[in-house]
Amino acid sequence: MSTLSRRTLTVTYSIPGKDGDEHHAVIALPASYEQAVMTALRLLGKYVASPPPGVNDVLLKVRERDREGRWIWAAFDSWDWELMVPPGSEIGLFAKHLPRAMVSRPLFLRGPVFLAFGTNNGALITWSVPNRQGGAGSWNSITRPGSFSEAVESTKTFVKAKQGGHGLQAPSDAEARVLEPGKTLNFYVLFVQKNTAETWIQIPPDAVTDEESWKAVVPEPFGVLGVIAQ
Structure with a gap:
């Protein structure tokens, strides 16, 4: 593992569809899942939807091999960030819902x-x-x-x-x-x-x-x- 990979993660977003393009970013190792989401959206959110989605519209998955040796995107609990995503990993950015332009705007709570x-x-x-x-x-x-x-x-x-x-x-x-x-x-x-x-x-x-x-x-x-x- 290189010195750089011990301090960074690779973030990938694949445009849905068989021939969808992939976009990548290298980020400094975040301290938390939430920080990783915000950084990923800042760099790649423009490819997910226009305007870019919010933090509640996406989720992260980690790239792992299954029992047959195939690469898969695996979901994990956000509170297990440090355990599930070691330095040098690749994480994927995925949209939870349809782009905001295609759904009703959520109510903004005051308080x-x-x-x-x-x-x-x-x-x-x-x-x-x-x-x-x-x-x-x-x-x-x-x-x-x-x-x-x-x-x-x-x-x-x-x-x-x-x-x-x-x-x-x-x-x-x-x-x-x-x-x-x-x-x-x-x-x-x-x-x-x-x-x-x-x-x-x-x-x-x-x-x-x-x-x-x-x-x-x-x-x-x-x-x-x-x-x-x-």
Whole structure:
């Protein structure tokens, strides 16, 4: 096994049909199934459907040999990612459903999303612990945003409210940076794998301009949305 293969995976998407083309990408070894899905969609999603599907529209399978020595695509449980997909493996990207253009658009659920603010210290990012007390309608959350622009506006409103008092604790340095001129907000999704540390994954750039992609990856109500102002 080469040095590169010990740190990477190959991702394959085959266009359905007997003579369907194959598209490939080499990615750095993801820490989780969810991170692998997001990376695969960012690189190959445009070949699956237009607009690209969301994370809930696809699944990953690993390439293995069956008892007769034939290559097959084998399904596996997402929580067994580290066990089932060793470095150097090939994983396949498969659509679960028809492209979104051919099905009714799913209902986007609204509800509170709690904010965690990150500070980038070079190679290390430290995160605040979101205050989940109070639930929906409290000053500790924002309404689940349906787009990147809505997320930016709601986050800035959240910080402005803390600056203005309203009986709230003053904003931290990481929160205050949200309102500094020239700062760009980057949003992150928190994944918690079984028996592993928490993993923060940045929402991909495609979701900044594509509302449907954003809705597919933004945390569900009562989830945690990470924010870093840079």
